[in-house]
Amino acid sequence: MSWQWFHRLGSPRWFYQTSTRWLPLLALIAAAVLVSGLVWGLAFAPADAKQGNSFRIIYIHVPASFLALAGYYIMAIAGAVGLIWKMKLSYMVMKSAAPIGAALTFIALFTGAIWGKPTWGAYWVWDARITSMLILLFLYLGVMALQYAYHSIDAASKAGAILALVGTVNIPIIYKSVDWWYTLHQPATIKFTSAPSMHIDMFLPLLVMIVGFYLFYAVALILHTRSEILRRERKTAWVRELVQPNVGEKA
């Protein structure tokens, strides 16, 4: 009985119909949390003593980086579920997670570059975290490229899942080795002291933004998965009826 929800997920149709009901509410909550977090962080949080207002970009940068990494694991887990339980829906989730994760990784890199210019005096430095994020972007692009390369949806899904899993094994190794590499070559001009503990007035809006980004990620993932469901199930009766409700009746 307790596994019923899991078995239901095997049906893309059930997911589509259920998410139709819940999506507006989820989107509303996500928008509310994001807007309140942004207004709080950008307008009301105190300015940083050293960085002034430029620090406020962390309200985008940090949540985006969080989800960029979490998104890879979500994608890999979805792929593993697909390989193990042969579930169509989870492959669709996996495929949808890749471009969203890549976009978030890009946002994290981009906002980092914008913040780096006034703070470090350069848009790009080969810092350990930045380099790891760049490699993460490459990993995402690889999964996306592999999926687009196959004509057969089945092969694309399974190959993508295997690559995502191999990447999951590699990510901790890559992160650790890039970390090690950086301590070896740390340039003397740029010093990264450990971040001073954040004041609670700055930290609370960040927390709100992180929650908001998670909600936003969920909304984006569901939306993307829904369109993927429609695309892959376009030949089934229920999708046809959904798109052209009258055609079926006339025929």
Place this chain on the structure above:
Amino acid sequence: MAQSINSGFTPWLKRDLLLAYRRRGEVASPLVFFVMVSTLIPLGLTPESAQLAEIAAGMIWVMALLATLLSVDGLFASDYQDGSLEQLLISPQLLPMPLLGKITAHWLTTGLPLTLVSPLLGLMLSLPAAGYLPMLCSLALGTACLSLTGAVGAALTVSLRKGGLLLSLLVMPMYMPVIIFGSATISYAIDGLNWLPPLAILGALFAASVALCPLAAAGALRITSAN
């Protein structure tokens, strides 16, 4: 049916070595690539030996990585085209061992020659004398990691018409730890530090790859060659 876990390793190793021997020209091209690119570096940067010595360790590793990438594409390609890969897949043997045999043959015909040629390149790029032994050790271990990881990528792209470039995109991020510790081994030795720790990590990466990559490649081959 009692099957030894080992079965399939030696026959496939021998077969691939024989095939490589009969196609010597093909096998030589990554090696020629390796030597040719090293000519580009003084032309593109500077012929001054002091400056070349500084970048020699890293450049040799970058070139070895690219040369391996060029060759790993062909690991399963001809077997896929002539149907012997399909025969392997439907045989009762466990798949990972024959694959490990093929990968070993690939390393013996690319990674090992690259390693053996590298002192010549070190000479051309005026690598400091302390760097030669670590370079040989790190290249021997590291190219084995590259062959193993590359096999997973080759298995994922074997049925695609233009798999070669895609393969590079897939495996390049996974190669980064290898190049970090590989070139660190050499630069540690040049700086007079103990170069065994980075080499040991390279060995750990190799051990993990030997254990996991044939399994992943086997899983990938079952999926991709079905199409």
